[in-house]
Amino acid sequence: MSGFRRRTILKGTLGASFVPLAAPYVSAQGGKPYTGTTINASCFQTTYYEYLKAYFPEFQDKTGIKVNFTMQAFPVYNQRTDLELSTKGSAIDACNITFIYSGRWIGAGWFTPLDTFLKDPKHTPGDWDPDDFVSGAQSQMKNAKGETFAFTHEAGAMLNIASRADLIEKAGLKMPETFDDLIKVCDAIDGKDGVKAFVADKLHHWNWIPYLMGNGGNVFKDPPTNLTPTFASPEGIASADWYANLLMKYGPDGQLSYSDDQAMRAQMSGRANMRTQALTWGVPLVKDPESKVSKTTRFALMPAGPKGNFPGSNSHGLGIPAGSKKKEAAWEFIKWALSKEMISRIVEKHGYPAVCRTSVIKSPKFKEVMTLNGQDVAALYLEVLQLGGKTGYMKYRTVPVYPQIGDKINRAIDKITTKQQAAPEAMKQAQAEAIQDLQKAGFKVDQG
Amino acid sequence: MLTRRRDRWLIHGLAIVLAILALSPFLWLLIMSFKTNAEIFHWPPRLFFPATLDNYAALWTSEFRTSFANSLVVSVSSTVVSLVIGVPAAYALSRWTTRSGNTITLWILASRMAPPIAFTIPYFLAYRYLELLDTLTGLVLIYLTFNLSLVIWMMRPFYDQLPRSLEEAAWIDGATMWQGFYKIILPLSGPGLAATAILCFLFAWNDFFFALILTRTDAMTAPVAVVNFMNYEGWEWGRIAAGGTMIMLPVLIFSFVVRRYLVSGLTAGAIKG
Numbered sequence: 110m111s112g113f114r115r116r117t118i119l120k121g122t123l124g125a126s127f128v129p130l131a132a133p134y135v136s137a138q139g140g141k142p143y144t145g146t147t148i149n150a151s152c153f154q155t156t157y158y159e160y161l162k163a164y165f166p167e168f169q170d171k172t173g174i175k176v177n178f179t180m181q182a183f184p185v186y187n188q189r190t191d192l193e194l195s196t197k198g199s200a201i202d203a204c205n206i207t208f209i210y211s212g213r214w215i216g217a218g219w220f221t222p223l224d225t226f227l228k229d230p231k232h233t234p235g236d237w238d239p240d241d242f243v244s245g246a247q248s249q250m251k252n253a254k255g256e257t258f259a260f261t262h263e264a265g266a267m268l269n270i271a272s273r274a275d276l277i278e279k280a281g282l283k284m285p286e287t288f289d290d291l292i293k294v295c296d297a298i299d300g301k302d303g304v305k306a307f308v309a310d311k312l313h314h315w316n317w318i319p320y321l322m323g324n325g326g327n328v329f330k331d332p333p334t335n336l337t338p339t340f341a342s343p344e345g346i347a348s349a350d351w352y353a354n355l356l357m358k359y360g361p362d363g364q365l366s367y368s369d370d371q372a373m374r375a376q377m378s379g380r381a382n383m384r385t386q387a388l389t390w391g392v393p394l395v396k397d398p399e400s401k402v403s404k405t406t407r408f409a410l411m412p413a414g415p416k417g418n419f420p421g422s423n424s425h426g427l428g429i430p431a432g433s434k435k436k437e438a439a440w441e442f443i444k445w446a447l448s449k450e451m452i453s454r455i456v457e458k459h460g461y462p463a464v465c466r467t468s469v470i471k472s473p474k475f476k477e478v479m480t481l482n483g484q485d486v487a488a489l490y491l492e493v494l495q496l497g498g499k500t501g502y503m504k505y506r507t508v509p510v511y512p513q514i515g516d517k518i519n520r521a522i523d524k525i526t527t528k529q530q531a532a533p534e535a536m537k538q539a540q541a542e543a544i545q546d547l548q549k550a551g552f553k554v555d556q557g
Numbered sequence: 558m559l560t561r562r563r564d565r566w567l568i569h570g571l572a573i574v575l576a577i578l579a580l581s582p583f584l585w586l587l588i589m590s591f592k593t594n595a596e597i598f599h600w601p602p603r604l605f606f607p608a609t610l611d612n613y614a615a616l617w618t619s620e621f622r623t624s625f626a627n628s629l630v631v632s633v634s635s636t637v638v639s640l641v642i643g644v645p646a647a648y649a650l651s652r653w654t655t656r657s658g659n660t661i662t663l664w665i666l667a668s669r670m671a672p673p674i675a676f677t678i679p680y681f682l683a684y685r686y687l688e689l690l691d692t693l694t695g696l697v698l699i700y701l702t703f704n705l706s707l708v709i710w711m712m713r714p715f716y717d718q719l720p721r722s723l724e725e726a727a728w729i730d731g732a733t734m735w736q737g738f739y740k741i742i743l744p745l746s747g748p749g750l751a752a753t754a755i756l757c758f759l760f761a762w763n764d765f766f767f768a769l770i771l772t773r774t775d776a777m778t779a780p781v782a783v784v785n786f787m788n789y790e791g792w793e794w795g796r797i798a799a800g801g802t803m804i805m806l807p808v809l810i811f812s813f814v815v816r817r818y819l820v821s822g823l824t825a826g827a828i829k830g
Contacts, residue, residue: 154788179774188769193679200685370792389790399595403685493797 244498323414643708
């Protein structure tokens, strides 16, 4: 008994002698369990992270996590990340889920479900408020079971952007509200002042779909459950023909090869007037110092078709690859990077326009930033994002093979516009190829 | 006489027009590199405009400078190493009279028998395992595997052409086999070496695919760095043009320096006999 006591006392003394040594270490960590941790994060080049990088030292001071953040051009990032994810690498701890790949990357199980972190108050405090993210933007970051794989940092909301609204006013008309109005306005203003009435970039699988849906068509029968392609339906063929005519008759020469940026430059230099595209491509028309149309640009909701209004919306989110070995630290980073506080600071200091948190979008500062030429564009932006979330019509974009199917749609619209093929043949051929893509990927499609 | 002179003028005129047509994309790129973004999209395009060096200045202060240096290091290294290994190999295969010599030469070409994309995933996984991703050494090794076959296949016909009696004479005079190669054979294959070096350099210098897949930031080469000017929210056209012009520059200089050897080098090994 006495030996036990002596041993206990000796052990206690030995332990106590280390306390002064250990104490400074704990205190140096300042309650930071991740001190010494470095995470690798990446995204394509986007202004949000360009601005956020300046605040990384604050994050490191707060958590002890060092962030090695790399950004690459959009196609470079997608190519590299696709390869890294598909080979289940652990080189990246947090990265962007690109909208066009969200179906493929999430569907293949290459990302970590974040619900476990969200449900655990130890990892996510209640005031972080995941429901604050706009539903339309978040819907593309979920799988069919409703699990969340990313939180969005950038959203695109399709609006009708007129660079020379003065020409529309001069013709005694207003911004078109329906497809018929759009043609009427185009007829009235085309060629006036040397400005073509309409412009679009070459990504018809994004630009044309709202027109298809407005006419009562759809890309798939009932995505994501029934992926039978339906874009060669009578409504789809009529819509493709109508859209090809819009491009051919009212668009500038060479627009079928235009990138997003070239179409924006055509508007910015005053060569083309209206474009139905994400707001991100409209803001520079007003704010870029090189813009010749900063005073004459106006925004409106996408024109509606006989069956309703289906403006495109997209989003890019930050998630954790399944192969990451530092998932908890990565979640700390996502939480910080997309907190209300950080997003608000980026909006206030840099005027960032593509926010996905409702509370920030509704804030007076965002309204101030997004009041363009006296117009409350923030309200239009929120309306489009919420519309996408309510009815789920954007689910077609989350189909894993949509990038391949989109290519077929692009080619079909090109052929119709250049009169290489009539609309029925072009669309039916594209649909047959889409069915092959789906079957190759293991999806079942309805027969006949 | 008059008709012949007129024909000559006509042919020369046609050649000049064709040359201008062939060079017009490069001239367009060069002109673009001295314009602002607003000037690039000015309609109709102006022939005379206020030129700016801002795009080149921006390249110098961006990551492009490091990428350009990476491209130089990787291209020169892979070219030199390919020649150092490939030239003696080509000579040996040329002088090797057994049937298996031809079989081995054919198998050396295996790396060129499939499109690069076929090797993507194996290379990527191997490089990740060997920790060669995003390293200059990794890129040099990749280009070496492709260039080596090119060197052997281009140089072997040169050595086939050279009479064996040349090195045999040297051996009789007391030269070793290596001395015969370095002092007699190698100097005679100058044009072939120049042409082969240019092609090796061009392959490594212009490669986009492997540089895209196997690098991240540290070993990024110039062609990938140029694509990085295509931002999600807008492309920097002026910098893309300036970067493209800068990428063309070393190839033009290198080709100019060795142009004397180039034509004879490309054709000399074509006919055996």
